[in-house]
């Protein structure tokens with residue numbers, strides 16, 4: 001805490017140009033604004049590892065009370081996180097991990113389980129047939145890509161009828177995989193399923209298949225399951241994706257955990273957000289639930305804005321009163 005009694009939370013965000021990260025930042029901001037003592041500073045590394053290291057260094061030099069970090073990749077961000085810990089700043093790592101667990105706590109869904117869930121969805125709906133799968137991976141060296149791949153293969157390897165016939169190394173964005181996939185499919189590689197490590201790449205894969213007129217021969221599975229018109233849940237409802245695996249951002253939980261850490265409460269090393277498969281059976285329910293939550297958040301934002309207005313009115317009236325009395 002600084003002189004003004006503010007609780008200073010610094011968040012090093014990997015980037016902010018996709019809806020998942022934007023939604024994460026928004027829920028952090030909303031949660032933070034409920035506590036007037038919190039001063040939340042978000043730094044966007046714009047997907048550049050050196051920038052992220054520099055920004056974390058700045059937050060350390062700034063001596064924030066607690067640091068939240070969503071690392072672009074594990075290895076390059078490990079030592080600067082250690083540096084923060086050595087400087088006495090607790091670090092909550094969210095979504096992607098650093099390498100050696102030298103942080104205060106981790107928050108995120110279990111990405112191995114997410115990979116397993118995707119595989120189980122494939123096996124469950126095709127128990128007897130032979131299944132050819134193309135796997136599209138997230139950015140190498142980022143822990144969700146490694147863990148989603150690991151969990152997926154753990155299950156697929158148990159079933160002889162299922163085979164990964166090709167792998168594409170993506171970077172979480174659809175542009176990174178579309179050319180390669182187009183070449184593979186044109187070469188005649190046949191797939192019954194495409195499992196992409198997130199929905200953006202899964203929808204990108206569907207776009208390529210549609211271009212080639214084979215989108216109905218392949219089922220697409222992604223990860224994230226965001227609500228909203230461009231989100232994965234809507235893609236399931238539209239029949240573009242066969243399924244998506246929910247990957248909650250944990251924005252509000254991150255702020256709550258940061259406060260618990262500052263209050264010296266004992267915090268689990270791993271704080272696991274729950275995940276679930278979203279397919280045609282539950283896409284409507286999930287969508288309705290998230291819409292309700294979004295409405296509630298919008299209401300909360302309105303109320304917070306109203307409170308702020310009231311406060312400003314009160315202070316200006318109070319000042320007026322003081323001036324009047326002084327005259």
Ligand code: FRU
Pocket residue numbers: 018020021095096142144172197198199200223224247
């Ligand atoms: C958002 C994102 C998600 C993915 C997560 C993995 O930037 O690419 O789509 O699930 O990061 O860390």
